[in-house]
Amino acid sequence: MFRRRESVPFSFVAEADRFRSNVTPPPRARASVSELAGRTLVGLTLLAGFAGALLFGIPALDTDTGSSHGQTSEASQHR
Numbered sequence: 001m002f003r004r005r006e007s008v009p010f011s012f013v014a015e016a017d018r019f020r021s022n023v024t025p026p027p028r029a030r031a032s033v034s035e036l037a038g039r040t041l042v043g044l045t046l047l048a049g050f051a052g053a054l055l056f057g058i059p060a061l062d063t064d065t066g067s068s069h070g071q072t073s074e075a076s077q078h079r
Contacts, residue, residue, distance in 0.1 A: 031039075
């Protein structure tokens, strides 16, 4: 495909990778005590949920099949 080799008509497009602003953004507002407490409670709630899921999930993933063969139901014993 034919490409024309012309200079860029706008200098700011050609210098976009070198552009630096002289305007500094305003400083970030500090989080209040209630916001920090809320974030902490949410984090602890998530952590407790993961820990609970792990506690209840590990026994369900247990592959010990030896003990399940020894168990019989009451209905099968009364025959």
